[in-house]
Amino acid sequence: MSILEVKNLTHTYDGNTPFMHDAVKNVSFSISKGEVIGIIGHTGSGKSTLVQHLNGLLKATEGEILLDGVNIWENKKNIRAIRSRVGLVFQYPEYQLFEDTVYRDIAFGPKNMGLSDDEIANRIYEVCDLVGIKRDYLDKSPFDLSGGEKRRVAIAGVMAMQPEIIIFDEPVAGLDPQGRANVIKMINDYSKRYNATVLIISHNMEDMALIADKLLVMNKGELAIFDTTENVFRQHERLIRMGLNVPIVTQVMLSLKQKGIDVPDNIFTVDQAVDYLLSLKQGGNRNA
Amino acid sequence: MLKDITFGQYFESKSFVHKLDPRTKLLLLLIIIILIFISKNWLSLLLVALLIFSSMIFSKIPIKMYLKNLKAVLPILIFTMIINLFYAGSTTATPKWSQNLFWNLTITDISLSRAVFMASRILLLIIVSAELTYTTTPNDLTDAIENLLSPLRFIGLKNAVHTLAMMMTIALRFIPTLIEETQKIMNAQKARGADLENGKLIERIKALIPILIPLLISSVRRAYELAEAMECRCYNGGEGRIRMKQLKYNFDDFFTFLIVFIVGATIIAINIIL
Amino acid sequence: MNNIIEVKNVTFEYDDADRKDIILKDFCLDIKRGSFTVILGHNGSGKSTLAKLLNGLYKPTEGNVFVDGISTVDEKNEIEIKRRVGLVFQNPDNQLVASIVEDDVAFGPENLGHSPDVIRNEVDDALKAVDMYDFRKSTPHRLSGGQKQRIAIAGIIAMKPDCIVLDEPTAMLDPKGRAEIISTIKKLNSEKGITVVLITHFMEEAVDADRVIVMDDGKIVADSTPKDIFSNISLLKQVGLDVPQTTELLYRLKQGGMNITTDVISIEESAQKIYDAIHLEEI
Numbered sequence A: 001m002s003i004l005e006v007k008n009l010t011h012t013y014d015g016n017t018p019f020m021h022d023a024v025k026n027v028s029f030s031i032s033k034g035e036v037i038g039i040i041g042h043t044g045s046g047k048s049t050l051v052q053h054l055n056g057l058l059k060a061t062e063g064e065i066l067l068d069g070v071n072i073w074e075n076k077k078n079i080r081a082i083r084s085r086v087g088l089v090f091q092y093p094e095y096q097l098f099e100d101t102v103y104r105d106i107a108f109g110p111k112n113m114g115l116s117d118d119e120i121a122n123r124i125y126e127v128c129d130l131v132g133i134k135r136d137y138l139d140k141s142p143f144d145l146s147g148g149e150k151r152r153v154a155i156a157g158v159m160a161m162q163p164e165i166i167i168f169d170e171p172v173a174g175l176d177p178q179g180r181a182n183v184i185k186m187i188n189d190y191s192k193r194y195n196a197t198v199l200i201i202s203h204n205m206e207d208m209a210l211i212a213d214k215l216l217v218m219n220k221g222e223l224a225i226f227d228t229t230e231n232v233f234r235q236h237e238r239l240i241r242m243g244l245n246v247p248i249v250t251q252v253m254l255s256l257k258q259k260g261i262d263v264p265d266n267i268f269t270v271d272q273a274v275d276y277l278l279s280l281k282q283g284g285n286r287n288a
Numbered sequence B: 001m002l003k004d005i006t007f008g009q010y011f012e013s014k015s016f017v018h019k020l021d022p023r024t025k026l027l028l029l030l031i032i033i034i035l036i037f038i039s040k041n042w043l044s045l046l047l048v049a050l051l052i053f054s055s056m057i058f059s060k061i062p063i064k065m066y067l068k069n070l071k072a073v074l075p076i077l078i079f080t081m082i083i084n085l086f087y088a089g090s091t092t093a094t095p096k097w098s099q100n101l102f103w104n105l106t107i108t109d110i111s112l113s114r115a116v117f118m119a120s121r122i123l124l125l126i127i128v129s130a131e132l133t134y135t136t137t138p139n140d141l142t143d144a145i146e147n148l149l150s151p152l153r154f155i156g157l158k159n160a161v162h163t164l165a166m167m168m169t170i171a172l173r174f175i176p177t178l179i180e181e182t183q184k185i186m187n188a189q190k191a192r193g194a195d196l197e198n199g200k201l202i203e204r205i206k207a208l209i210p211i212l213i214p215l216l217i218s219s220v221r222r223a224y225e226l227a228e229a230m231e232c233r234c235y236n237g238g239e240g241r242i243r244m245k246q247l248k249y250n251f252d253d254f255f256t257f258l259i260v261f262i263v264g265a266t267i268i269a270i271n272i273i274l
Numbered sequence C: 001m002n003n004i005i006e007v008k009n010v011t012f013e014y015d016d017a018d019r020k021d022i023i024l025k026d027f028c029l030d031i032k033r034g035s036f037t038v039i040l041g042h043n044g045s046g047k048s049t050l051a052k053l054l055n056g057l058y059k060p061t062e063g064n065v066f067v068d069g070i071s072t073v074d075e076k077n078e079i080e081i082k083r084r085v086g087l088v089f090q091n092p093d094n095q096l097v098a099s100i101v102e103d104d105v106a107f108g109p110e111n112l113g114h115s116p117d118v119i120r121n122e123v124d125d126a127l128k129a130v131d132m133y134d135f136r137k138s139t140p141h142r143l144s145g146g147q148k149q150r151i152a153i154a155g156i157i158a159m160k161p162d163c164i165v166l167d168e169p170t171a172m173l174d175p176k177g178r179a180e181i182i183s184t185i186k187k188l189n190s191e192k193g194i195t196v197v198l199i200t201h202f203m204e205e206a207v208d209a210d211r212v213i214v215m216d217d218g219k220i221v222a223d224s225t226p227k228d229i230f231s232n233i234s235l236l237k238q239v240g241l242d243v244p245q246t247t248e249l250l251y252r253l254k255q256g257g258m259n260i261t262t263d264v265i266s267i268e269e270s271a272q273k274i275y276d277a278i279h280l281e282e283i
Helices: A047-054 A076-085 A102-112 A117-131 A147-159 A177-194 A205-211 A229-233 A236-241 A248-258 A270-287 B002-006 B022-038 B042-059 B063-086 B109-135 B138-155 B158-191 B201-207 B209-232 B251-273 C047-054 C075-084 C101-111 C116-129 C145-157 C175-192 C226-231 C233-238 C245-255 C267-282
Strands: A002-011 A024-032 A036-040 A062-067 A086-089 A165-169 A197-201 A214-219 A222-228 B098-102 B105-108 C003-015 C020-032 C036-040 C062-067 C085-088 C163-167 C195-200 C211-216 C219-224
Touching (some): A002 A047, A024 A047, A024 A062, A024 A197, A036 A047, A036 A205, A047 A165, A047 A197, A086 A147, A086 B158, A102 A117, A117 A177, A147 A165, A147 A177, A165 A177, A177 A197, A177 A205, A205 A248, A236 A248, A248 A270, A248 C245, A248 C267, A270 C245, B022 B042, B022 B138, B022 B251, B042 B109, B042 B251, B063 B109, B158 B209, B209 C085, C003 C047, C003 C195, C020 C047, C020 C195, C047 C062, C047 C085, C047 C163, C075 C085, C101 C116, C145 C163, C145 C175, C219 C226, C233 C245
Parallel strands (some): A036 A214, A086 A165, C036 C211
Antiparallel strands (some): A002 A024, A002 A062, A214 A222, C003 C020
């Protein structure tokens, strides 16, 4: 059964509010528990607007969002409870840190949920162990940490609420390779530990090929494609028309195909490509 | 609402009023405000009104823009009228007509006339100020202020004037950025379950801390980076700085000044004669 | 003189209240006039500090930085050095001063005290050079990240610098913005002859450079042509750099026994290399 169902979601930008967001037109999809969904689309395609509806930060002009079959706006007073079930990590989340210690900053979310101090402490230790934040960091000021560490603390702040669905908007933007690897590992560990559903907005097709089960492609506010990562990346011409692309390694494979080498169309990671090309080489040797 | 403040209320057009030098418009606004206040009788006020109405026509700003603006100040207008309606004032004239409402609140023909007169003054004041912001960009206004205040350099305030203008320029540039940032931080904290809408006053003020601290930190960081970037662009205070867009008065400005001076002189004459 | 910038035995210490950090120690570097140099390094490798030393924004604790033979320590040349070596930062938002594009670009020339007509020409030329002339009346707030960064570059170009140093100019941009900036930078180097020093941690941005310098922990660990540097993938990985997927693929194929080199980055060239390697085996 689907944990999240979006039905005919439309958001029109009325121009009266000072804050711009892109429009979303008649978007419908549903997601099952434990799936990792990548959301791709070029800037202005409505990705960010879409995800802000899923935890009720924005209210749809039309359509509805069902969480476990219940409309998230069914009881308006309950919307904060919804936000603890559908976690949202914004782009550059380290800019939201404000407490004087890492501990207190991570505690902000759980505290807002009305949990007891013991429960909050348990959750903080749990999330820190899970994502590799050392215990002695908890008493430090978040502002003394490095950029990559701040990012992890900020993400831990949302994870400590233990949402069933967790959404990330460009979680690795601006990080170096080590920082990126850390954050991606955090996301993987969290989703495995709690069997959580994960949605990730990213421009990086290579990361998407590694972590996403399915891809949701947004184009000009509309849902263009929603299918398995494999099936989406097979449609490279269509993606290019939308200003997107397939992973670089897949582009290399496409180029090889044009040169007359018979390569399958489901190679999206370096591992796959290496395995295939080396086997091709060995096969060639045997034939010779 | 915030965005209106940000971008002033500039209304793009190429009208006569738009093309006037911003200094002309700023100075004339001051003169017209003075004229409104020294107009003691209906005839002079009518003259000022005629001046303002004709400038409105020349500005090509749709009338509904002004009405929108007036709607916002309607409560003040009504309040002023009511106060004046019941306030007999120190006039020695005997009312020709009077009507007791209740208690000892009395409306007379004099107080009625005064109420309408005062309301008209405020109305004109608002219209003429709005016209300036409709026809002049905040940037042009900043330039005009810097230019008009520049004589202060003779009393050793040159740096102060330049600094003030630079601050206004930077503020205009960064207000939209900071509004957007505030919204982002608010959303991020709401996503962490922050409750910004409910609770007692104290709780609501406390709820602002998670928004204000990140905003403050980010503003300081921005200020620091901007200062470095400005230094890299050879900024060294106002000394030796020459603006690309030089303000220049032309015939239209002199013509407009002339008209306003004629009206002003007439009003002063009327005030003396009557 | 052939070198526009000469960094001679520079040590830079960061004096904080409670600790003293040595960012660079006995650091030397020459930048050739008209060249396109890319400096690669991960966060905290000292590359941003280096950028700020190049135009005198930071002064060396020891040693000297010369721009056209003039020392940056010399107070009276402060402005002239900043004019000759322009610096573009990571966050485009925090570099723009005015709320109208052309007014912002005019900021530098205005500070230099040029006459209004001259400034107008410099602004128009700079905006055309970054392909943003049509947006001259626009407000930065309404532009995309890549467009804002191009305005920031125009603001530097308008001062007619000899050299432009860019400190991770693409780090905050989406792929489209990144491509815009890189092609703008290349154009400025090839068409206007401006010396470019591009500091980045994206290896693929170094493909068309004349020279690539790899920094780690305040030191230069490699300094050569892109082809040469890219052949040494293990070094790049060791210093925590982003290796493009093409390079990663070639490297892994080589490790797997394929007779192939890793000195290319573009998709087309990589495919050709793999194609050749496979055919070679077949013959």
